[in-house]
Amino acid sequence: MISFRYHFIICFVISVNSVSPKSLFNEDSHDYSRLGLLAGKPVREIFFNSVITRECRIRGRSGICEKDCGRGGQGYGSCIDGSSCCLYVYSCNGEAKEKSFYFQNPSFPAADSYSDSCTMKIRIRPNVCGIRFDFLRFRLGLPRRANLNCKSDSFNIIANNTNGLCGMLDGYAVTIPVEKGKVYQKLSVLTRSRRYQWNVIISQIDCNSLARPTNYKYCGLRRLFGVSPNEINNDDSITVESESRKQVDVSAPQEEGFFKKEDFVPNEFLIRYLSSLVTQDKAPVQLSERVYKGVTAQRGEFPWQALLQRGYTIFCGGSLITDRFVVTAAHCIITSDRESIVPSLSVRFGERSYNEYPWNLRQVVKAKKIHLHHSYDQQDLTNDIALIELEKPVLLSQGVYPVCLPSPGKIHSEVNGIVSGFGKINSQKRTSFLNWADVVIWANRRCGKSWGSETPITQVCARGNRGQDTCEGDSGGPLIASTRSGSYELVGITSFGDTCGSSFLPGVYTRISVFLEWMTLVMAHI
Secondary structure: OOOOOOOOEOOEOOOOOOOOHHHHHHOOOOOOOOHHHHOOOOEEEEEEOOEEEEEEEEOOEEEEEEOOOOOOEEEEOOOOOOOEEEEEEEOOOEEEOOOEEEEEOOOOOOOEOOOEEEEEEEEOOOOEEEEEEEEEEEEEOOEOOOOOOEOOOEEEEOOOOOOOEOEEOOOEEEEEEOOOOOOEEEEEEEEOOOOEEEEEEEEEEEHHHOOOOOEEOOOOOOOOOOOOHHHHHHOOOEEOOOOOOOOOOOOOOOOOOOOOOOOOOOOHHHHHHHHHHHHOOOOOHHHHOOOEOOEEOOOOOOOOEEEEEEOOEEEEEEEEOOOOEEEEOHHHHOOOOOOOOHHHEEEEEOOOEOOOOOOOOOEEEEEEEEEEOOOOOOOOOOOOOEEEEEOOOOOOOOOOOOOEOOOOOOOOOOEEEEEEEOOOOOOOOOOOEOEEEEEEEOOHHHHHHHHOOOOOOOEEEEEOOOOOEOOOOOOOOEEEEEOOOOOEEEEEEEEEOOOOOOOOOOEEEEEHHHOHHHHHHHOOOO
């Protein structure tokens, strides 16, 4: 994986410094002739860590209340204090300095159809820690099937090992960290296909809006039936993680098998396996959908367990970490043809069986947005993590409640863990019931010896002493371990493995503790 350090670029060559905001409103048939009378209402003030972000809306579009709209912007109506609701829209060869702006293909809302390259420069504002890209409309050429990399078209955020994006990704978002002191970031879009189109909101995330992920009061309790429902429903305060949890510096090795954060060593065995699947015209996600020889869970035993559903198809698991976010595997929500699943994606909670009555604990919430990790590699499944932002908060109850998050950089090695999911319970049989199994979390060096290559710190391995394992259908689900307080914290996300219950090869999971900084950026207020 080639590392591009904290620089962006977008590639098309048309000398258009900015796009008139009028083009933004031609997506539909609405009449915007009276836009000046309607814009800027209502104005929303968000208070977070003593910082006020004043946003305004223009028929569903985001603007910023400012006294004077700068270059590239146009004001509509007025905000409460008399300032303008400023909307900023840019296209190729533009340079933006605003906190939030739109970036579009040259002919948007129409599609373009010629080979070209388009660049965009972003001037980083003071005290910015990250940049978010919300893909409202995204239509670029499909990836090359041989290696799953983008073929004809590629949207490139040149920073932090970010991989190119392509396909249809409406409703997805990518958030990247920004190195302090950097003045510019660049984007690059390369196009060769007959038809392409994009409309992206780019937002700079102020460092003051960040708050390190912390844990709910009753997080990680396997059964909440001993807790009063009133206590759960009224518990809107977040408690800081237990001081007994050791803080680990991820910049230095702590035990055998602990590799530096930047050591992304490709898994040669996995790449060979994936290549064989591609030659057989099979989607590599089959390898990654992998509880085997487990036990059926009791009602409400794992209240953080989530179940992903697309239309009428149940396909992956996840873990509830707040009342608005679910963490899962990136390979679950990126299809081989890069088609957007956001419009049809729902997340189910509080289920012991998706075919069992009564459904008194069940909640089903539609997905609002999918946050994909910027360095996810579909070829070798490194950085296999994504966050699903829910359309509305789930109602926290005895059957639906978040799991605890670990301390930053915490390493679980040669300790007991638990995996859970709705996947296969043996090599052939599926079940509609939630199953769980005891496993042992291995040291990375031991895992690397089994797989034949070093295991990076972004991954963790686990396998049961009697062949207990995750299996097909469990992808995205949790690997948890107990804490001193008796609660459970999320160690990993089910990613890939060999055969279910392999005698030699453990299952591989995405390690949560090294992604907490990225999760903080994703969940930050903008």
